[in-house]
Amino acid sequence: MLKKILILATGMLLQLLSSFAANTENxxxxxxxxxxxxxxxxxxxxxxxxxxxxxxxxxxxxxxxxxxxxxxxxxxxxxxxxxxxxxxxxxxxxxxxxxxxxxxxxxxxxxxxxxxxxxxxxxxxxxxxxxxxxxxxxxxxxxxxxxxxxxxxxxxxxxxxxYPRFGWRGLMLDVSRHYFPKESVKKYIDQLAKYKMNVFHWHLTDDQGWRIEIKSLPELTSIGAWRAPRMGTWWTREPRAKNEPVSYGGFYTQDDVKEIVKYAQDRFVTIIPEIDVPGHSLAALAAYPNLSCTGGPFNVNVGNVFYTKEDNALCPGNEQSFAFMDKVLTELATLFPAQYIHIGGDECYKGFWKNCPKCKKRMTDEKLKTVEELQSYFIKRMEKMVISKGKKMIGWDEILEGGLAPEATVMSWRGIQGGVNAAKMNHPVIMTPDHNCYLDLYQGDPAGEPPTYSMLTLRTCYNFEPVPAELTDQSLILGGQGNLWTESVPTYRHAEYMTWPRAFALSEVFWSQKTSRNWEGFIHRMEANLARYDVANVNYARSVYDATIRPIKKSADKPMQITLVKELDDLDIYYTFDGTFPDRFSSKYTDTLNIPKGADTFRMITYRNNQPVGKMITASIKEIEKRSGSK
The missing domain is CATH 3.30.379.10 (Chitobiase/beta-hexosaminidase domain 2-like)
Incomplete structure (x- = not known):
């Protein structure tokens, strides 16, 4: 009997182990x-x-x-x-x-x-x-x-x-500074849709290129879509020389646009086109200089400094500017089924308006006291035009200046205050503040990243809260989006690097319930999804695994000091000041560092579980001093 019991027990144990193994496997x-x-x-x-x-x-x-x-x-x-x-x-x-x-x-x-x-x-x-x-x-x-x-x-x-927290969950891709072919745009739409984003904001025009065919205005693409080729850091480039060939650029035909719109619709993504006016219009003025205050001639900008020195805005005193925009918006409205058209309205330099006879006359006729009110006049006419095409108008938060158009939706980028102000005026708002949502910014220490400006870490993206507590009617916040401006993004692979994984964080901010979000849990899930991107050959940044150098300005009684900041708690940072390459046997960072006398180079690397996980980052002491403002 005992033998039978032992055999039965053994069999039951094996069955349980087999079941456990199957459940684990399955x-x-x-x-x-x-x-x-x-x-x-x-x-x-x-x-x-x-x-x-x-x-x-x-x-x-x-x-x-x-x-x-x-x-x-x-x-x-x-x-x-x-x-x-x-x-x-x-x-x-x-x-x-x-x-x-x-x-x-x-x-x-x-x-x-x-x-x-x-x-x-x-x-x-x-x-x-x-x-x-x-x-x-x-x-x-x-x-x-x-x-x-x-x-x-x-x-x-x-x-x-x-179910989603917000109805507006988007990414913006700037194709003006650098043109991305049709297949790359489709891939971007695929990627954002995979993470339950539903808006693709397409920045189609700017000073550096006009990217959409307007059949009634052919020079916009035959001239405005092309510029002299350049490399090097943006805003340090040489202007186009006289008679220099213009071979860099491209544009989307209307057939291309229809194909991309259909592709997005199949993935439940709405495309919001942006034609940025009245500023950011140098590419349009290169094609139609009569629309400016100064008359030109103009070149499509190559990334050289020109702002305030060269006219880049449509002339609001010139009735031809409105006839031009009516043609553009008419064709745009037929191509894009979305209920919105974005007209920009940001960063418009108004200095040339002040001395323009047509602008002065417009201000007198319309009883406008300032050039800000003149821009508001322009934007309000844009809104009437957009509404006449059966659409609604969106603009960047500068459209608040001088008086907001009656039915406008505001996209708040200079922080959240513009969105707060618009919501208090009962206007719908899309939150996209630069310090949380601008994907063209550094995502790790500048010494270890391709050149750009300012800083937006993955954690800062994830900690973004789109709804300000001070608003009584929070329903006016439609949602938000990440924005990838491409001055420093010359290739699609680099566009992916700048977008992911920060867009993972934003997708969770815009879809998931606020109480569900957890940084440590997100990182674990992020790593699993990065492994999926490895299989898919999608590029992404690993900057979250790096440390960032934070200099402390030296004083008369204290030497130059630095602190090292990490986003992940389970990283160890090792460093050297002697020019050698650090590893886990080098000095381990625990607290603020004094820079040794005579040191000219600082290096650091991060480890996790005794294995290198971050980049080797090298910074000269002179560069660190510049960051702190010390001399």
């Missing part, structure tokens, strides 16, 4: 590393295995979504997943027969069991976002663009209930 202990973090996640035992026989069960009207999902899986798996109208197993995409107010228009429920996956939402957009979560639940190899030899494509059993 998803019980598989981590859920979703970005942005969902509202609610219920972990379960087991997993669902996707095979070549798995059916995508959906109404025929949802074929666009199921085709996208099938296309994502086809490259790495080789599977040709088919849509079916009914099946007891498979992956089910369902629009709710009764509207669930908790989910809204973009929320979803994703329910994974060992036998089937159920996705439900009120609207197709919710199914699309559930699909993005489902893809993130699959092994990272699903991101590959070529077939991967892998036996199991498993999804851990889980139930996710999710």
């Amino acid at each position: 998803g019980k202990n598989q981590e859920i590393n979703l970005i942005p973090i969902p509202v609610k996640v219920e972990n379960r035992t087991g997993s669902f295995n996707i095979t070549s026989a798995t059916k995508l069960v959906a109404d025929a009207s949802l074929k666009g979504i199921t085709d996208l999902f099938a296309a994502v899986l086809h490259a790495p798996t080789g599977y040709q997943l088919r849509q079916a109208e009914s099946d007891n197993s498979g992956i089910h995409f369902t629009i709710n027969s009764t509207y669930n107010p908790t989910l809204g228009n973009e929320g979803y429920i994703l329910d994974v069991t060992p036998t089937r996956i159920d996705i439900s939402s009120n609207k197709p957009a919710g199914l699309f976002y559930a699909m993005q979560s489902l893809i993130q639940l699959l092994p990272k190899e699903v991101e590959s663009s070529v077939k991967v030899e892998q036996e199991n494509w498993t999804v851990p059993c889980v139930k996710i209930t999710d």
Whole structure:
């Protein structure tokens, strides 16, 4: 009897161990590393295995979504997943027969069991976002663009209930300073949509290039889209020489635009076009100099200093400026189905307006006391024009100056105060303050990064709160976006480097509930998603693993000192002042450092778990002194 009991007990133990191993393999202990973090996640035992026989069960009207999902899986798996109208197993995409107010228009429920996956939402957009979560639940190899030899494509059993905090979740790409081909723009849209962002703000015009075909104004692209080629740091470049060829640039034809708009629509992304006026118009003036106060001639700017020295604004006293903009907006409105058109309105130098006879006459006729009121006059006419095309107008927060247009939406970039002021005037606001959302800024120590200006770390992005506590009507904050200006971004690979992972942080700020956000948890999930980007060959910055040098200005009784700041608590910093390369056997940073007499070079590197994880960063003592203002 005892022998039988022992055999039975042994068998039960082996069964339990086998069950544990299967559950571990099939998803019980598989981590859920979703970005942005969902509202609610219920972990379960087991997993669902996707095979070549798995059916995508959906109404025929949802074929666009199921085709996208099938296309994502086809490259790495080789599977040709088919849509079916009914099946007891498979992956089910369902629009709710009764509207669930908790989910809204973009929320979803994703329910994974060992036998089937159920996705439900009120609207197709919710199914699309559930699909993005489902893809993130699959092994990272699903991101590959070529077939991967892998036996199991498993999804851990889980139930996710999710919906966004804000309706406006965007990224802006500036294609004026550097032109990015059509396929790169599509890739950017793909990447932002994967992380549940739904707005692509397309900065199409500026002093350095006009990038969209306007058929009634052909010189905008035949002249305004091209400039003399240059390299070197922005604002230090030599101006275009007389008769120097203009070969750098490009533009999007209207057929290109239609193709990109359709591509975005299929991914539930709205494209907001921006034509930046009245300032930032040098490329337009190169094509049509009669629209300026001074008459030109003008060259498309190559990145040389010109602001306040050269006229770059449309003349608000010239009625031809408004006829020009009417043609532009007419064609723009037919190309972009979005309800908004962005007209810029930022950083307009008004010095040339003060001496312009046409501007003086306009101010007299309209009883305008200042050039700020003259800009407001221009913007208000833009709004009437935009409304006449069946659209709404957005402008940067400078449009508040001189009086805000009656129905304008304000994009607040100079901090949040412009947004606060606009909201208190009952205007909708999109929050995109430069100190939280400008992705062209340094994301690590300048000594270890490509040249740009100012600083925006990953942690600062993640800590952004778009809704100011002082607002009584918080519904006026539509959401926010990250902005990638490209003066210092000459290639698409570098655009990716500047965008990710900071856009991971912003996607969570704009989608996830405020109470769900947690820095340490985010970093863990970020690292899992960076591994996915490695598979997908998407570039990104590892600056969060580096330390930053913070100099302390020396005084008469104290030598020059520096502190070293890290974003991740589990990093160790090692340094040298003697010109050698530090490693984990070098001096370890613990507190403020005195710079030794005679030292001319400082180097540092970060380690995690005794392994190098950051870049070797080298800075001259002279450069550090410059940062502090010491001499």
